[in-house]
Each structure stands twice: as structure tokens, then as C-alpha cells.
Amino acid sequence: MDDGALPGLGRSDLVRRVQTPEFDGITFHEVLCKSALNKTPEASRLPFEYTVNTFRGCSHACRYCFARPTHEYLGLDAGHDFDAQLVVKTNVAAVLRRELARKSWKRQHVALGTNTDPYQRAEGRYRLMPGVIGALAESGTPFSILTKGTLLRRDLSLLTLASRQVDVRLSVSLAIGDLELQQQIEPGTPSPKARLDLIRAITDAGMSCHVMVAPVIPYLTDSRRHLEGLFAGLAAAGASGVTVIPMHLRGSTRGWFLSWLGSEHPALLPRYRRLYGRGAYVGREYTRWLEARVDPLVEQFGLGSGRKAPRTAALPAPVRERETIGPPTLF
Numbered sequence: 001m002d003d004g005a006l007p008g009l010g011r012s013d014l015v016r017r018v019q020t021p022e023f024d025g026i027t028f029h030e031v032l033c034k035s036a037l038n039k040t041p042e043a044s045r046l047p048f049e050y051t052v053n054t055f056r057g058c059s060h061a062c063r064y065c066f067a068r069p070t071h072e073y074l075g076l077d078a079g080h081d082f083d084a085q086l087v088v089k090t091n092v093a094a095v096l097r098r099e100l101a102r103k104s105w106k107r108q109h110v111a112l113g114t115n116t117d118p119y120q121r122a123e124g125r126y127r128l129m130p131g132v133i134g135a136l137a138e139s140g141t142p143f144s145i146l147t148k149g150t151l152l153r154r155d156l157s158l159l160t161l162a163s164r165q166v167d168v169r170l171s172v173s174l175a176i177g178d179l180e181l182q183q184q185i186e187p188g189t190p191s192p193k194a195r196l197d198l199i200r201a202i203t204d205a206g207m208s209c210h211v212m213v214a215p216v217i218p219y220l221t222d223s224r225r226h227l228e229g230l231f232a233g234l235a236a237a238g239a240s241g242v243t244v245i246p247m248h249l250r251g252s253t254r255g256w257f258l259s260w261l262g263s264e265h266p267a268l269l270p271r272y273r274r275l276y277g278r279g280a281y282v283g284r285e286y287t288r289w290l291e292a293r294v295d296p297l298v299e300q301f302g303l304g305s306g307r308k309a310p311r312t313a314a315l316p317a318p319v320r321e322r323e324t325i326g327p328p329t330l331f
Contacts, residue, residue, distance in 0.1 A: 015090060020125075026059055026084050028122065033089040036096035037110070048111040048144065052096060054128040056087035058116040060148060061188040063260050064215055067115040069251040078252035083188070086122055093131025100139035109167075110136060110143040119149025121188070129155055137162035144169035146212060150190045150198045156205045163207060171210040172199050172239075176221055177230035184264065185217070192230075196237045203238035211239045211303075215247030218275055218282065219268055222246075222290060224297075231301045241305030244294050246287060250280040 018028040038051045057071055061083040068078035076085050089095075099105065112118045118129055133155060136143045143166065145152070145159075152159075152170070162168050174195045176182040182192055190198075202209040211234050216222050234242065249257055254276075262269055275282055298304050 022125070023059070023121070026086060026122075028125075029085065029087045030090050031087055032091050033095055035099065036089070036092050037099050046111075048109040050108055050110045051114045052092070052110055052112050052132060053115050054089055054092050054112075054118050054126075054132065055116050055120065055122060056089075057082050057085055059083060059086065059120050059122060059188045060117055060186060062186045063257045064185065064217065064247050064249070064253065066248065066250055066253055068253045068256060070115060072252065079256045088122065088126055089128070090126065092128055093135055096132060097135040097139075100135055100141055105139070105141075107139065107141045110141055111146070112143065113146035113171075117147050117149050118145065119147040119151040121149075121151075123149065123151050124154075130158055133158050133162055137165045137168075140166055142167035142169075144171065146171045146173060148173045148186070148189045148195065150194050153198060153201050156201060156207075160205050160207065168207070169210070170202055170207055171212055172202070173212040173214060174199075174230070174234070175213045175215055175217075177226060177233060178221075181220065185260075192233070196233050199234065199237040199239055203240075208240040209238065210305075211242045212245070213242050214245035216244060216290060217247050218286065219271060220265070222293070224293060227294065227297055231297045231303060235301040235303060239303060242298060242303045244290070244298075246282045246290055248280045248282070249276060254280065 015030040015032060018030060019026070020028075036052050038053065040046050040049055040051060056074070057076075058065065058067070065082070068082045071078050071082040071085070074085075074087070076082070112132070118132075123129055133143075145168075159168055159170065172195055174192060176185060177192050179191055179193075182189065189195075199209045199211065213227075213230065213234075216227075221227075231242070247257075258269070258272065261272065275286060277283070
């Protein structure tokens, strides 16, 4: 334990700093948040108005994660620090419950998993989600969860109960079906098989499970063979539909991913420079090509429910959270 503070947080914001043998190489910065609900910018045109993030940073360590630049708001880097310096909002459920009890709250949809995964490994230690789920359901607030984390299975009974009170939407992110490649690019995530088992568990519990096939990584996961095998597995697991999104590389995420690519697949670097140019997104030609490849597979495996085409689907840009951190008395 240490009483030091992160560069981007005041010393009074920090409850304690923790390192444990079970999470080798990871430091937890336990903080008290003053707010839990984050309002999404109107310009984002997202299908939800509010988000809740129980953590900042993520031990999934996905090379392509679009939320990496948010760690720079804390004075940390978007690379290794994002993977290993995790901020834990230990009082998030209690604060959320107070916010949802306000007369001004209109029970707008709340999304979880938009920046960092609420079911990353740290959730097993801190158990924040049961309180969050209970607060949302009891207030009559509809919500959605997007995760790569199989820890969600622990809360399936709570989610099933909540779905009888409010609209609950569950989505699993699975875009890499090849185990070796998944372990290279997403080293802290559950295996593809484990996530397929999670999809099956969700559907066996009587709930629908959408799948985010995102991101599709150019020249590594966009082959017909890879996508066909992935979609076959998703269909067999009972997925209700898919959303397919090609990888984008915003801000410092671009350098972090390309450094890995240059080390592991240097021959692809010139192709990436042509494909992305100086921007964050693939060109329209690639997007149209991917759509033409995906559409027949979606139809073949019956995964068209609720799907957006790759050219229109997009993940939100990382947004600096509007909640502040500090003692509860300052709420």
C-alpha cells in the first residue's frame, strides 16, 4: 500500500495504492468518485446518452484499444501504463445509486463497457458490477453491457432478474478466432473458446447476445477463412447478430499498435501506411471490400439481427470522463 497519487489525480482523491501477487505487474489505484454517470457528447450520435465506467485502464492489454489515450488525462502513457496502472472507483455503485435517485433523472439508457471493460480481471477482486446492476434495475434504468470478460457469467442470475424489470442488452466482443493471434494482440483477454462459451451461457439463460466483431484487423483477421470460421462459431454458440467494424487507430493507439506490427509483421507496415495514410480510419475502398466479404457470411450463418454495415458502424472516440474524483463529502 502507498499513499502516493497519480499525476492526474489530487492526493486527496486516492484511498490507497495496491499491488498483489494475484495481479503480478499491475498496480490498483483505489479512488472515491464523486460522480458515476458520464454524459455522452451530442455530436457523438451514439445510441445511448450516458455511460458508467467502473475502471480506468484495462488489463486486457488489447494492442488496438481505442480508449488508450484516456490514460494520458491522468498523466500516464497510453501504452504499458494503460495495461498496468488501473484506477478502481471503489464507491461507484453507491454514487450511482444516489444519482439515479435524483428527481431530474429520466431513466435514459446507460451503457457499460464503452471505454474499459467492466468485467476485466480486476472485477473478480472488487465486485463492483453487482451493485451497479442492482442500482440500475431498481431505479428502472435500461442498460447495456459490452465485454470480453467471462466474469459476466458470475452475474448472469442478477442480469436475468434485472431484465424482468428493465431492458437489458448484452454484447460480447470477439473478433479474433485464432488463439495464437489472440494471445499476441489481446494477451489479457479470455480465449476465443471461453468467449464462445460465454455467449452460449447467456443464451442458455434466456437472454439475447449480440457480438461485436470489432475490430477486424486488416491483413490479419479479414481473410474469408478466418471470418467464416469465426461466424460459424458465433452462430453455433447462439449469437443473435453481429456488428462488424474495421480497426481504427486514433491518437497514441496508432503508435502502440504499429510498434507491435513492426516487430511481429514488418512486411505489413507499408500496406498499413497506404491503407490508413495519416488518418485513423481505413479508406472507403477497404470498407466496401470488407462489407462485400462479410455480407454473404452474415446471411449464410443467420447473424443479421440488429447488424450495422461496416461502413456505418463505428466505435465512439475516447472521451474524457466528466465525473470527478474525491471524497464523498464533496459530491
